[in-house]
Amino acid sequence: MLYRIEQRPEPSASMRIAAPIIATALTIAVGSAMFAGLGYDPVSTLQAFFITPISSLNGLSELLLKASPLILIACGLAVGFRANVWNIGAEGQLIIGAIAACGVGLFYPNPESPILLPLMFVAGAAAGMAWAAIPAFLRARLNTNEILVTLMMTYIATLFLSWLVHGPWRDPAGFNYPQTALLPAAAMFEPFDYAYRVNSSVFITVVAVVLMWLFTDRSFLGYKMKVSGAAPHAARYAGFRESSAVWTGLLAGGAAAGIAGMAEVAGPLGQLSPQISPGYGFAAIIVAFIGRLNAFGIVLGGLLMSLLFLGGETVQMNLGLSSSLTRIFQGILLFFLLATDFFIFYRFRRVPEHA
Amino acid sequence: MDLFIAIFTGTAIAATPLIFAALGELVVEKSGVLNLGIEGMMLVGAAAAFWAVIAGLPMPVAILAGALAGAAASLLFGVLALTFLTNQYAAGLALAIFGSGVSAFLGRGFGSAPIDALKRIHIPLLSDIPVIGPMFFRFDPMVYFAILMFFVISWFLYRTKSGLILRTIGESPETSHAIGYPVIRIRYLAVLFGGLMAGLAGAYLSVAYTPLWVENMTAGKGWISLALVVFATWRPLRILLGAWLFGGMTILQLQGQALGLAVPSELLSALPYLATIIVLVIISQNRQTLSLHFPASLAKPFRPAT
Known part of the structure; x- marks a missing residue:
């Protein structure tokens, strides 16, 4: 019996929904095999990875705390990805947003001012956008590949942060640790309950998801960007300028990442240190794809990715497994997701032996 | 003079991993495929080669292990991009993230001790010539191999x-398929070759250049190699020159x-990263040269109509 791959007459609607589920199931299957191969009991390891982290109130708080920046950034990035604008430097934009927000929080003359937090928000968003404006300008005006520029700027942002916390911004009372002083209370988001770390910044993400939905599904600019991504020639013929898609895409991603950085420093971190993100900016790229570049999907994708981060931490603490497993799982999930997407448009068809 | 010789030889050594990775990617892109995952393949290659050295295998075997690991990683991308026709940007990014995870996982037991690096060879007689000898004839074999x-x-x-067929496929897979060339098979071979070269580049970093294990030790060299291919406007000689330029910067x-x-x-x-941006900007100004050498079907999924 032979099988042949053939194009479906129409993209399969049921496959569109089933593909992410199949991809997640396959990821878990490969994960179990991997754990078994490493000599761990797959059932208890999977439980430690996927169930234990969210079986307590604190776990759920951590899930939201990590999902929030991922969803926020993914929403911003998806705006660009829809138009084939490849901002893969959200990690750098997050770092710069965090630096700007922390700078405002530390050096604003009145540390008890109620406008401190809003100022930090503006600073974070503006800094993220400014960092993304450089590749946007280079791509829109000087025809320079944005993938490479956004990525190079991430390395530069990381080094800049390292310089700040080792040098001029180092806390003089910090026992020589490379970190800034702690932010004043007025510069921090209020947690819902002091027993848990999740804080009111999740509302920013909620607003971002709604904005993203309005933009992509209800606005003309969103429609134009989708056309530029899907059919650049048609877009040009219709008079949609490519450069406006480049600017919108990169600035949306930069703003979202900058705000996410601000929320990290004004939330769980409270100060800057050389390592402020566990790779949210890169993971958000995967989240945007898992969510098929639409708002609702991104929320689900963000929660799943957050669970992968938490699971990685849990197996590290409970079983002594390396937290790099998280990145392996992220990669495998994206591989399977991309592969299963194929079956939205194609199917296996059994062909008789003598055909 | 000693300082000059040190800078000269240092440049040639620092350029070696970039030459391997960028030449490999050149072949991949000339076939019309864009694999963004060089960083991931290099890291996997670096980890595999380092592991082989720790396990007591001889150096050539370790370097071969690195190359093969890079090729294996590239196969993941190949299946996605060539068989499952996924977006090549996304598939390459997935490989970059996956490779960094796998290498960190493999490397968790490596410790922080350096290993005995790949030996430099003093070519008899030639290496004793004053100035010229230390400048050209005292490298490890991989430096010469990169130039070869x-x-x-x-x-x-x-x-x-074969090279002409590869380039034709990169220009127009439809035409090549119509003539009867196995487009997908040749693209698979190109992707595997790119993985092999990225793996070599990674192996060189971990067993010769550094030579110790640090997580994410490539530090963007995979991405810089990718930039080098654009910088070189898809021409081999310019890759060599570009790699030396970046090596010199480092x-x-x-x-x-x-x-x-x-x-x-x-x-x-931060200078090498900044320089990459500046060079990219300068190169992108000359749209004519870019479009002349740019493989026309780059990153476009292709499936032969049956």
């Missing part, structure tokens, strides 16, 4: 029939740190 690969790939792409920056310049080391370390 430059000649081999230039010859292959522009002087052989060495000058390190020398600057060693001399204790009054500039913070982080800002010096």
Whole structure:
């Protein structure tokens, strides 16, 4: 019996929904095999990875705390990805947003001012956008590949942060640790309950998801960007300028990442240190794809990715497994997701032996 | 004079991993496929080679292990991009993330001790010539091998029939398929070759250049190699020159740190990344040259109509 791959007459609607589920199931299957191969009991390891982290109130708080920046950034990035604008430097934009927000929080003359937090928000968003404006300008005006520029700027942002916390911004009372002083209370988001770390910044993400939905599904600019991504020639013929898609895409991603950085420093971190993100900016790229570049999907994708981060931490603490497993799982999930997407448009068809 | 020789040889050594990775990617892109995952393949290659050295395998076997690991990683991308026709940007990014995870996982038991690096060879007689000897004839074999690969790939792409077929496929897979060339199979071979070369580049970093294990030790060299291919406007000689330019930048920056310049080391370390951006900007101005050598079908999924 032979099988042949053939194009479906129409993209399969049921496959569109089933593909992410199949991809997640396959990821878990490969994960179990991997754990078994490493000599761990797959059932208890999977439980430690996927169930234990969210079986307590604190776990759920951590899930939201990590999902929030991922969803926020993914929403911003998806705006660009829809138009084939490849901002893969959200990690750098997050770092710069965090630096700007922390700078405002530390050096604003009145540390008890109620406008401190809003100022930090503006600073974070503006800094993220400014960092993304450089590749946007280079791509829109000087025809320079944005993938490479956004990525190079991430390395530069990381080094800049390292310089700040080792040098001029180092806390003089910090026992020589490379970190800034702690932010004043007025510069921090209020947690819902002091027993848990999740804080009111999740509302920013909620607003971002709604904005993203309005933009992509209800606005003309969103429609134009989708056309530029899907059919650049048609877009040009219709008079949609490519450069406006480049600017919108990169600035949306930069703003979202900058705000996410601000929320990290004004939330769980409270100060800057050389390592402020566990790779949210890169993971958000995967989240945007898992969510098929639409708002609702991104929320689900963000929660799943957050669970992968938490699971990685849990197996590290409970079983002594390396937290790099998280990145392996992220990669495998994206591989399977991309592969299963194929079956939205194609199917296996059994062909008789003598055909 | 000693400083000059140190900078000259340092440049050639720092350029070696870039030459391997960028030449490999050149072949991949000439076939019309864009694999963004070089960083991931390099890391996997670096980890595999380092592991092989720790396990007591001889050096050539370790380097081969690195190359094969890179090729294996590239196969993941190949299946996605060529068989499942996924977006090549996304598939490449997935490989970059996956490779960094796998290498960190493999490397968790490596410790922080350096290993005995790949030996440099003093070519008899020639290496004793004053100035010229230490400048040209005292490298480890991989430095020479990288240059040899430059000649081999230039010859292959522009002087052989297979190279012509590869370039034709990169220009128009539809036409090539109609003529009867196995487009998908040739693209698979190109992707595997790119993985092999990225793996070599990674192996060189971990067993010769550094030679110790640090998580994410490639530090963007995979991405810089990718930029080099654009910089070179898809021409081998310019890849060689570009790699030396970036290698030189790295060495000058390190020398600057060693001399204790009054500039913070982080800002010096940012120079190669900054230079990459500037060079990319300059190159992208010449749209005509870019479009002349740009493989027309780059990153476009292709499936033969049956």
